[in-house]
Amino acid sequence: MENFTLLSDFYEHTMANGYHLSELRDKVLYFDLFFRHVPDNGGFVIACGLQQAIEYIQNLHFSKDDISYLREKEVFSEEYLNSLKNFHFSGDVWAVPEGTTVFPGEPLLTVRAKAIEAQIIETLMLVCINHQSLIATKANRIVRAAQGRTVLEFGARRAHGAGAALFGSRAAYIAGCDATSNTMADRSFGIPAKGTMAHSWIQVFDDELTAFLTYCNIYPANPSLLVDTYNVLSSGVPNAIKAFKQTGTSEGSIRIDSGDIAYLSTKARWMLDEAGLNEVKILASNSLDENIIREIIAQGGMVDSFGVGERLITAMSDPVLGGVYKLVAVENDKGDIIPKIKVSENVSKITTPHFKKIFRLYGCDNMKAEADVICVYNETIENSKPLEIFDPDFTWKRKVLSNFFVKELLVPVLKDGNLVYKFPGVKDIRDYCRQEVDSLWDEVKRFENPHNYYVDLSLRLWDEKQKLLLSGR
Helix, strand or coil, rough: CCCCCCCCHHHHHHHHHHHHHHHCCEEEEEEEEECCHHHHHHCCCCCHHHHHHHHHHHHHHCHHHHHHHHHHHHHHHHHHHHHHHHHCCCCEEEECCCCCCCCCCCCEEEEEHHHHHHHHHHHHHHHHHHHHHHHHHHHHHHHCCCCEEEECCCCCCCEEEEEEEEHHHHHHCCCCCCCCCHHHHHHHHHEECCCCHHHHHHHHCCCHHHHHHHHHHHHCCCCEEEECCCCCCHHHHHHHHHHHHHHCCCCCCECCCCHHHHHHHHHHHHHHCCCCCCCEEEEEEECCCCCHHHHHHHHHCCCCCECCCCHCCCCCCCCCCCEEEEEEEEEECCCCCEEEECCCCCCHHHCCCCCCCEEEEEECCCCCCEEEEEECCCCCCCEEEECEEECHHHCCCCCECCCEEEEEEECCEEEEEECCCCCCEEEEEEEHHHHHHHHCCCCCCCCCCCCCCCEECCHHHHHHHHHHHHHHC
C-alpha cells in the first residue's frame, strides 16, 4: 500500500507542530466527518470509501524523505520532526458501514485520538469518503432511473485521475451498477468487467460487415456490435443482422453510441425482431445520466442496458459532496468528555457538539426507515417505549413513534489503532446497499422534491447544543 501521509493540508502539520510545542500532543480529541447537503437535491447519500480510508490510516508513517521535506520548510521544530519517526495512529474510529443510506448532519465517521493523530488524518479521510460517497450516490440515482435495466459503468477514461477511475468503479458497483469497463476494478475488487468495441475496430476494416463478421467469429459468445460508426439504421443495424445470421448468433447485442437513442432504439428493435433476432439486446451509451435515461424510457425507447460514463464517474451535475471534518469534543485530564461547538452566521455551518451515536428507527409493520435520532454517546433508545421526536430546527414539529425497532448505525472500526471490524466484500456491500435503499419510503427516493427524511436530535443533545449556543453569545 502506497504511503499517503503527506496527502494532507499543510495546516494539519502546522497545527500538529503547535500541539506538540503547546504540550497538547496527548490531548484526546473527537472529530465527526459529515456532510451538509445532498448532491442533485436528492433525498439521501450512500456512504462509501470507508475501507480505503482505514487502510490508508493504518499505513500512515513518516519516511526519512517525508521528514526531510518538512524540515526544509523551516517552520517545524526539531522536537516535532523527531517525534514523527515513530508516528502511528493509535486512536479509535467508529463509522457507518459502507452502503448505508445517510443524511445531512449525521456523522459518517467519528474519530477519537490524540490531537496530532486526529488532525493529520483529516484530508485523507475526506478524500476517500467524499469521493466514493459522491459517486455511489450518483450511480444509485442512475440505477434507479433505469428501472431494472442493466447499467454498466463506462467512465474510466473520463475520471479525474487513476484513483478516481478505480475507486469510482468500486463505488458505482456498490451502488447498483452491474459491471464496469475498468479492467483493474475487476482484478482489484472482483467487479465484472465488460467491453464491446470502439469505432476504430470498424474503421480498420474495408467495410462494416467484415468488421462485424470478424468480431462475431472471434467472440461467438454474446458479441456486441457498435452500430453507429456510419449510419445506425441504413448501415449499422442491417450489417449487424447479417453478421448475426451468417455466424449463427442468436444471443448478442448492438450498441448505439450517438443520435436520438429513443427513436433509434425503437426502430432497431423493430428491425431485429423482423429478422427473427428477438433475443438480441440493445445497449445505449453516449453521455447518459439519470435524467436522459428517464426520458428515453418515458419516450418508449427500447433499450435493454445503459453504458454510463463521464456523467457518472465525475458526478457531473453536482460534483462535490462537501463532507467536512469538525471537532465536536475534547477529553479533560479526568477523562470527562467536554462538548465543543462551532458557531457561524451561516446556520448550516453550526456544528452539533459532543461524542454521539445514531439510532435509525424502523416501523415494525412496514420495515421502513422512519427517522434517525442523533444522541449523546451514552444514551439509549428502547424498542418497547413510545418515543417523541422533534425537528431540531422547527421544534414545534413533533411526532410520537411506537411499534418500532432501532438499529445503531455507527460501529467500531479501529480500537487503539487496531482493526476490530471485518470489511465485507464489494458484493456483500452491494447487497446491503440495495437493502438500505429499499428500506426508504418512495417519497424519500423521488428525483424531484424528495421528502425530507427526519434526522432529529435527542432532547439531551438538543439541550446541550442550545446551552453552548447561548454561552457563545
